[in-house]
Amino acid sequence: MHIDNFASGDSLLHRLDPRLKIVIAVLFSVIVAVADKSLCLATAVCFSLALLLIARLSLREVFLRLLVVNAFILFLWLFLPFTYGGEKLFSIGPLDATRDGIIYALQITVKSNTIVVALIALLATTPIITLGHALSHLYVPSKLIHLLFFTVRYLQVLHLEYDRLRAAMKIRAFRPGTNLHTYRSLSYLIGMLLIKSFDRADRIRKAMLCRGFHGEFYLLSHFKLQKIDVVMLLIMMLVVGGMASLQWIILK
Amino acid sequence: MHISEGVLSPPVLVAGAALTAAGVAMGLKKMDNESIPRVAVLTAAFFVASLIRVPLGPSAVHLVLNGLLGIVLGWAAFPAILVGLALQALLFQFGGLTTLGVNTFIMAGPAILCYYLFGRSLTSKHPGLVTAMAFSSGFLAILLSSLLLALCLIFTGESFLQAAKVLVLAHLPVMFLEGLIVAFCLAFLMKVKPELLGVTHAAG
Incomplete structure (x- = not known):
């Protein structure tokens, strides 16, 4: 991506x-x-x-x-x-x-x-x-900005995760088509992606709490x-x- | 499922923006600082999932998954979808600034409805019922989203009526597909990670 x-x-x-x-x-x-x-x-x-x-x-x-x-x-x-x-x-x-x-x-x-x-x-x-x-300087709610930052940060990570899962499916000879097997496999792929991100989110939360995060990003560049x-x-x-x-x- | 810039009439744009602003405010209020990483990572996951091309007959479609998103995120679906669409607008120029409100509401409104209709009853002991509800949440979310989309076009001008009808009909296969995918996906999640669905004890 x-x-x-x-x-x-x-x-x-x-x-x-x-x-x-x-x-x-x-x-x-x-x-x-x-x-x-x-x-x-x-x-x-x-x-x-x-x-x-x-x-x-x-x-x-x-x-x-x-x-x-x-x-x-x-x-x-x-x-x-x-x-x-x-x-x-x-x-x-x-x-x-x-x-x-x-x-x-x-x-x-x-x-x-x-x-x-x-x-x-x-x-x-x-x-x-x-x-x-810039948006946070333009008075957009800080929670929304944090959400944006974190999402951008993990977008690429999760896309790599997705690529890995997809490669694993390909190695096992998965070929998508219009059939129930494809839909089930892709659903499990999405499920797995959600689970991995859920676990990752928990690790991030703990790591951030350890570092004293309390809902504030300090902007260094003005x-x-x-x-x-x-x-x-x-x-x-x-x-x-x-x-x-x-x-x-x-x-x- | 995006309405491009420059299509809708000002009243529709304003109404969409107002509804989305209210929804996002509600979502942010319910989201404490600790849950921001969780919502963000799941937003990113749904974003990635929406890039998957799912074969459907001779063509392929992208999933919307707003029903599932509503069930997993609840009211946080509003800010999540807003951020997702803003990113799509910035990264791929899908949608845009003035349509951000309308497009967010088209997807997030049905997501919230699915959350209230199905989100809390997934603990039911009856596996058939759970599957049926999972399917309905995928199906209903797309049905309602495409109806909202059609309404936005029709409120803009009568001349869009034909296009709006065709849009809803064209989404019919996608509704079944999403229903199927969400049903499989939820069954998988219930088995492997029920905490993700806010379910404290595994059902089945």
Whole structure:
């Protein structure tokens, strides 16, 4: 399992204060998710593409991610053009595709991809643990942050555990198929995974209690706003503010 | 079972976020500091389990296992699923920020229901009853999740009705599969490690 695929890099966005990136990502996602004016969405597309370029990520990797994201959107394309109603554009058999339906589906596709590209450029460029620190500075409940830290920490450990169990099954000539034997074996695999993690959790709890853990992580690294952070924040706030005003004030 | 960003209407997004916030608050309240590692490790385990591809006819599906998660974690299922989905959003860009609330509730709501319906009665001496309940928790969790998903789409716009119907129907085989997997899995856990299910004495 690969964690933090896009986090290694040295672009401007990689170095930006993660607190800012989270704030901008949230504002941007919310505005785009709610917006329906094309000028606002066009600005959003340009903004997210600009972010992607600034982040200097492998475009191929990003494109591959987007393919997966678009599975659900593709599914919606099978229906929306034909069920939205409005002026008929063309028909396939008994189904009439409407102009409005296609525009609506197109809008959803653009919105979805724009948000994801911005999220990759803004958030995936920071290691998850650092994001956790930033979130705790942004007043997210500490229990939730601890849960996130521990989960990230054990995700890779348990994935290795899973690989080991899976290898043991393979050595014993297990070949998955659509049959009861497969389902039973995989269920036991999941059960075993849960048991191993339960035991591991107990050892972790004891080890942490021995070391005096009482529900507090002391953050050693604190974020400090640099000049470039403030400049970038102003620019990004200007764009996001511009999008919001395009959506709700200018084009009302 | 994720709704992508940019699909749902604002009222649906807000409602989902509010319900999830309430559920997570409740979950965090019930979770003391000592149990954080336990919940986290199990969250990670469920995350890994959801990556397993289970063959189903010509294709393969990923398990959701929210019924089992509800039974094992109780109210901690809300923060656990929230963290799991946040990680999926950050690691694979599945789902996203604005849909985090809706997607969490779609999975965690049924998980909590399974916890209350089946979680406490697993101690029953009757093995047939236990199996039936285990199957139902897997089946029901997916059924309810797919219905919630469909409702979110329908509340967004009438034009989603057809897509929503097909989504629920497409999940039918997954419901049976999850029922089967949870039934086997719970039977295994009852035999090997009943403490994990909060059962103090082994039943059977």
